[in-house]
Amino acid sequence: MQTDSSLPAGIPRWAARRPQVTAAVLRWRNAYRRNGARLVLVVLLTLLAACGLAEIPTTGLILDWLGRNVIVTVLVATCLFVLSTSRRRERAAAEAANSWLSPLPAVSPVSLTVMWGTAVRLLLVFAFVALACLLRRVDATAAWRLALALIGGAVLGSLAGRQLRRGAGDGAPGFHYATVRRARARWATRPSLLPLAYWPAAQGRIFSRPKVLSRAAFTALLTLPMGTPGQVALAIAAAAIALVSVASLSLAAVRVAFEAAPWLAPTTLRRARFTRAMVWRVIMTQALAMAVMVFLACAIDLPKALRPGVGLAVGLLIVSLAVAAVACAWACRRAGLGAEFRGASSEGRLAA
Amino acid sequence: MPPDPTAVPNASAALQVSGLHAGYGKQIVLSGLDLEISRGEWLALLGPNASGKTTLLHCIAGMLVPSAGSISICGRSLRQDALGAKRQLGFGCAPERLPGLLTGRQCLEVYAAAKSLDAIDADVLDLADAFAFTVMLDRFVASYSLGTKQKLAVLLALLGEPALVVLDEAFNGLDPASALVLKRHLRARVSAGRCGVLLATHALDVVERYSDRAVLLLGGRIARQWSREQLEALRAMPGEGLEAALAAASAAS
Numbered sequence: 294m295q296t297d298s299s300l301p302a303g304i305p306r307w308a309a310r311r312p313q314v315t316a317a318v319l320r321w322r323n324a325y326r327r328n329g330a331r332l333v334l335v336v337l338l339t340l341l342a343a344c345g346l347a348e349i350p351t352t353g354l355i356l357d358w359l360g361r362n363v364i365v366t367v368l369v370a371t372c373l374f375v376l377s378t379s380r381r382r383e384r385a386a387a388e389a390a391n392s393w394l395s396p397l398p399a400v401s402p403v404s405l406t407v408m409w410g411t412a413v414r415l416l417l418v419f420a421f422v423a424l425a426c427l428l429r430r431v432d433a434t435a436a437w438r439l440a441l442a443l444i445g446g447a448v449l450g451s452l453a454g455r456q457l458r459r460g461a462g463d464g465a466p467g468f469h470y471a472t473v474r475r476a477r478a479r480w481a482t483r484p485s486l487l488p489l490a491y492w493p494a495a496q497g498r499i500f501s502r503p504k505v506l507s508r509a510a511f512t513a514l515l516t517l518p519m520g521t522p523g524q525v526a527l528a529i530a531a532a533a534i535a536l537v538s539v540a541s542l543s544l545a546a547v548r549v550a551f552e553a554a555p556w557l558a559p560t561t562l563r564r565a566r567f568t569r570a571m572v573w574r575v576i577m578t579q580a581l582a583m584a585v586m587v588f589l590a591c592a593i594d595l596p597k598a599l600r601p602g603v604g605l606a607v608g609l610l611i612v613s614l615a616v617a618a619v620a621c622a623w624a625c626r627r628a629g630l631g632a633e634f635r636g637a638s639s640e641g642r643l644a645a
Numbered sequence: 646m647p648p649d650p651t652a653v654p655n656a657s658a659a660l661q662v663s664g665l666h667a668g669y670g671k672q673i674v675l676s677g678l679d680l681e682i683s684r685g686e687w688l689a690l691l692g693p694n695a696s697g698k699t700t701l702l703h704c705i706a707g708m709l710v711p712s713a714g715s716i717s718i719c720g721r722s723l724r725q726d727a728l729g730a731k732r733q734l735g736f737g738c739a740p741e742r743l744p745g746l747l748t749g750r751q752c753l754e755v756y757a758a759a760k761s762l763d764a765i766d767a768d769v770l771d772l773a774d775a776f777a778f779t780v781m782l783d784r785f786v787a788s789y790s791l792g793t794k795q796k797l798a799v800l801l802a803l804l805g806e807p808a809l810v811v812l813d814e815a816f817n818g819l820d821p822a823s824a825l826v827l828k829r830h831l832r833a834r835v836s837a838g839r840c841g842v843l844l845a846t847h848a849l850d851v852v853e854r855y856s857d858r859a860v861l862l863l864g865g866r867i868a869r870q871w872s873r874e875q876l877e878a879l880r881a882m883p884g885e886g887l888e889a890a891l892a893a894a895s896a897a898s
Binding site for chain 2: 560628
């Protein structure tokens, strides 16, 4: 293979015009050098999991059905690839614009990134179908028809996905899921820490964006055995959504505590006030989500679920409160926010 | 030599740093640094990259715990009376540390509430107007440009009439008009004796024209100082000036 003297060893000359490709190859190579054993282990475990999944009789039945109903397969694949292509295109464009390599006079990496992503997805699905074929869970004819249908769906979906414009937000990733709260023309009559409470709530909305919630509900529904009554399935999907929302808020409180504490460290804000401002809105929102969940359980006539549901809700709220409070205390200590921690920390260090 | 813990800090000084040692883990950044700024004085902190300027500012803001030494703001020890010391401090945080998911107005209100103010200072609102920042007040900080974030960081630092204003590269990203507004505003505050300013910067024109004193930080210590008269003399030298003096001082060290 011909190489350029200015390129790192092992990188072909054509990659010189595509620094993103060179950087990606080097990133993977470095990752392998640093954590080669771990990477191999992950690949092996993934293979093992794929084998296990392919061995399940239901998988064979589904693949066989998809192979026999080509039109449905093409339609489903088209829809999935439209979504994934448009999403990846948006993300790749944003990354390319902000990348450290963007000022270079190089070919735009967006199309290549999107095509590469489509190809990798297709190859993974083909590999899985081939595995199922080898394990005799699906016959060769159905596997071929399925592969061709997937290729058709991928081509159609990719072409349509390129044309689809998505509502991209500017600024921080995902922040279009949060809206400006209490926008007003005047100042508050007295400044308060109230806006600080919106921060973890907004971060929580970004964490539990529609994509994440729908995946949670979908995963929960997939785990249900066949023949589960509709009301139970709905209740479980709703519970999954509520739990993800609650967990997202707790996670947001922890993250925001560590971001807000250094920002407010030069002020005279006390730890208790900081914790109260960070926590109260999170807990109120979580309590509301729990109340809706319990109400739904009552509404669809699941009396057995009511008592454990209420217990679980209260327990989760207590855990969430404890987690947020500990995170705030830790963040304050680390950032030097509040006199009590500042003094103790200095004493400790000076003594050491 | 460790500082005498019984020593009474100079209450008239806006900032008094003595025998300061600080670092990150085993890496020592500041070793035995002494510094004093009085009210009505603008001190420029100069030094090459990684010389410890930001570390010193973080120690003064209470964001980094020094391993030894003392810091007093208006006579209040940051170690023994952290709240009292911080009440006198206005610190301009790095623009990337501003909360992306709050609006500019919310940031100002949170800071004002954290400093227990009854209202946002009229002075700061006037400066926001002069910065043409008012139209950005109700937008998320995440959508701000670097210069706009810098303006917000400066406004936050000036809230509550602090006796000591500490700014780190505050002119980075500011357009020339806004930079001029800020220089004049800080100079007016300093000249009126309302505060002392500690500005870490590489902008030598600001140092030559606006500061009262400049210090060069090298190897965790102050290697050289310039008084106002010396700075004016350097400004008057054709083709030379502070840039050459800095290079000479760095080479000599």
